[in-house]
Each structure stands twice: as C-alpha cells, then as structure tokens.
Amino acid sequence: MALDEFSRIRKWTSRSATDKGGDGLSIGIGDDAAVFGVASGMEVVACCDAMIETVHFLRRTMKPADIGYKALVSNLSDVAAMGGIPKYAMVTIGVSPTWTEEDCELVYEGIYEAAEAYGVRIIGGDTVSTPDALHLSISVLGEVERGKAIRRSGAMPGDLIFVTGNVGGSAAGLHLLLSAEEAGQRDEAAFREWAELIRKHRRPVPRIQEGRLLLTGCLRPGALNDVSDGLASELWEIAEASSALLVVEESIIPIADVTRQYALHAGKSALDWGLYGGEDYELVGTVAAGEAERMEQLFREHDCTFRVIGRVEAGEPAVWLTDAQDRKRPLPKGGYNHFSR
Known part of the structure; x- marks a missing residue:
C-alpha cells in the first residue's frame, strides 16, 4: 500500500526524529517548524539550492543515493565559501510518478550519508508530488563568526x-x-x-x-x-x-x-x-x-x-x-x- 505524505516524511526522515541536544537545536522534526540557537559571537549563514531531473542531473548518470548526496554537498559548499560551519538542513522533495518510494528512500540515504560525513542535522522539509520529474531542494543553515564571513x-x-x-x-x-x-x-x-x-x-x-x-x-x-x-x-x-x-x-x-x-x-x-x-x-x-x-x-x-x-x-x-x-x-x-x- 502506498504511503501518504505524512507517512513518507516519517519514514524518510526517521533518523532525525530524536534531538541529541547540546548543539543548539531545541526543536527538530515533528513540529510545524524547527527551533535552534546560534552560539555567542556567531551569526547565521544560510543558503538554498535545487536539483531538478533533466536540468541538473540525469538518472542514467546518477544513482538515487548520489543525487541526494550531491544535492546536500552543493549547499555545504556554499557555506564553505563564506568560511562558515554548516549545521542544519531542510529538505523538500517533489516526487513524480516515475520515482518509486524505494527510489526516494535511496535519495534520502544519500542525503543522510553526506549529512553524517559533515556533521549536519536534518531538521525539516516537505514532500510533494510533481507531474514530470524529481525536484529536490535543500536549504542549509550554519554559523560564522559575527562580521567575519568571507565575501x-x-x-x-x-x-x-x-x-x-x-x-x-x-x-x-x-x-x-x-x-x-x-x-x-x-x-x-x-x-x-x-x-x-x-x-x-x-x-x-x-x-x-x-x-x-x-x-x-x-x-x-x-x-x-x-x-x-x-x-x-x-x-x-x-x-x-x-x-x-x-x-x-x-x-x-x-x-x-x-x-x-x-x-x-x-x-x-x-x-x-x-x-x-x-x-x-x-x-x-x-x-x-x-x-x-x-x-x-x-x-x-x-x-x-x-x-x-x-x-x-x-x-x-x-x-x-x-x-x-x-x-x-x-x-x-x-x-x-x-x-x-
């Protein structure tokens, strides 16, 4: 039986369900929004990037897990270019009829693989349907010393x-x-x-x-x-x-x-x-x-x-x-x- 939207979110983001504490995150996935604090002397650095099938990637050259991994990395790179420290990510996925739930689960596997490699927490997002292609949008939030971001x-x-x-x-x-x-x-x-x-x-x-x-x-x-x-x-x-x-x-x-x-x-x-x-x-x-x-x-x-x-x-x-x-x-x-x- 196909999963509804909320079941999909719970399944694909289950690794983020438990707050670890001690990293500034007060409320993670499970409420209407996440809540986090920034360390003293720091300010937020934020970016958002999207990957759309046939525009940014082709299924014949990228495996589902690679798509998720690369989508998060492209955002982490933007934070790196400011001298910042990436901390949190929010993932929105638009799923077309040609992508199975198993395919999407592998996309999330790649996202989590990158997140774990670079110390990033997934704290929210959304899942929607699209008519023709996979749409993957990730926002990354991090921190950088106040007034020190490299431009x-x-x-x-x-x-x-x-x-x-x-x-x-x-x-x-x-x-x-x-x-x-x-x-x-x-x-x-x-x-x-x-x-x-x-x-x-x-x-x-x-x-x-x-x-x-x-x-x-x-x-x-x-x-x-x-x-x-x-x-x-x-x-x-x-x-x-x-x-x-x-x-x-x-x-x-x-x-x-x-x-x-x-x-x-x-x-x-x-x-x-x-x-x-x-x-x-x-x-x-x-x-x-x-x-x-x-x-x-x-x-x-x-x-x-x-x-x-x-x-x-x-x-x-x-x-x-x-x-x-x-x-x-x-x-x-x-x-x-x-x-x-």
Whole structure:
C-alpha cells in the first residue's frame, strides 16, 4: 500500500526524529517548524539550492543515493565559501510518478550519508508530488563568526589568486558517463581506470575545512567563491564583485593527470573542462601576497591543498589568462549551464 505524505516524511526522515541536544537545536522534526540557537559571537549563514531531473542531473548518470548526496554537498559548499560551519538542513522533495518510494528512500540515504560525513542535522522539509520529474531542494543553515564571513568582494590589487584543488574532473566524469551510455556500455567496471572521474562527478567534496582555515588562519582573507559553475564563472564573479582585474596563469591551473589523460583519450580539452565544466566544488579566492606562503604551509599541515594560480591587479573588472611569456588574453565569461534536454 502506498504511503501518504505524512507517512513518507516519517519514514524518510526517521533518523532525525530524536534531538541529541547540546548543539543548539531545541526543536527538530515533528513540529510545524524547527527551533535552534546560534552560539555567542556567531551569526547565521544560510543558503538554498535545487536539483531538478533533466536540468541538473540525469538518472542514467546518477544513482538515487548520489543525487541526494550531491544535492546536500552543493549547499555545504556554499557555506564553505563564506568560511562558515554548516549545521542544519531542510529538505523538500517533489516526487513524480516515475520515482518509486524505494527510489526516494535511496535519495534520502544519500542525503543522510553526506549529512553524517559533515556533521549536519536534518531538521525539516516537505514532500510533494510533481507531474514530470524529481525536484529536490535543500536549504542549509550554519554559523560564522559575527562580521567575519568571507565575501566575493574582498579581492584587492596585490592579492594572489588561489584554488584549493583540481578542476575539470567532474565535467570529465560526466562526459565519460554520457559517452558510455550512448555507446550502450553500462558496466562501469569496463572503465575502471577512470573511476576517479566518476567519483568526482557523483560524490564531490565540499571544502569546509579549507574555508575555516582561511577565515581563522588568515590575517586578511580576501575574496572567496566555490567552483560550482566553472572556474571562469567564479573568477568573473570575484572580479565584478571586487571591481578588480584578475590575471591567471594558464599553465598552472590545477588539472589532475587523470583528467588530462581522459581528455586526450576522448579528444576533448581538459582546460575547457577546468574553466567551464563546473561542479568541482573547490574554493577559489584571494589572499594578500605576504600571506600566501604561510597559508600554503597551514593547508599542508591539515592535509589540504592551496595552489596560487594568479594575481589581482588594478583595473576594470575582468579576467585574463597569461601564457609562459606573460602574454595576456581575455578569459570569456561562461560556465556550467546545466542540461537543457
């Protein structure tokens, strides 16, 4: 027998039914709304993101649990990009007739897997019906030191530009999955050598620790953004918000060897994936030049990556790429526009 709305909510969110106490949460799931308090000296940081079937994901490339996992991670990454600490999440799911209750339970399995990995409590949400596709919307609430949240608008001339890890891997993984599907190759063991790319697409890592290191360990954090829509898009957002000129060295944009190898195999440009692919969820930002070496050491001590890729100059808001001879060319705007099919 099919479950009604309230039974579904109780079943899919049963792990959140008991309040643990001691983490600021007074009332969790079970009432009309949740109630929580913010620690002294902190303020709320909040974000919301949605994933819609055929627009943000395809069932043939994402398993239900991966969809839930990635939906929460994309929000956690936004909090990380402010230097914040994610604490609570609210989940709204719109279920179409093509999705079974078992499918949706697996979506929630993925959500809870990410929540447990990053110390987040599910405290509310809603479930509704949709006519044609799965709709998944997650809001994340966290906290950050009062007045200390890192913004996109903090880049200043003289700053150095950094990124916390490799870019382009998620786009390469998506290309691999789509190409395999089109070729009728559904056995993922057949392309085990590219498994890391699939993981980067399906199970990205939000750089929460890196955001905290920047906020707490840097004397003057500059700008910060997460790489959700592609490195080029995020750099342009920083340039425009900061009214600054960003100059990036093309040869040191961090792209993993496996991504370059697969791009060569597929006849594609690894650099294009790195600049415009999106969904890598690394952090890109700026720090004062005098702090870069110290931050690199601090990141290394915490097994995190900090790679300088360019500099901030005075000028009209723009982003430029330079080659080995320091010849500049404009980096066009653009980014991951999701699926239109």
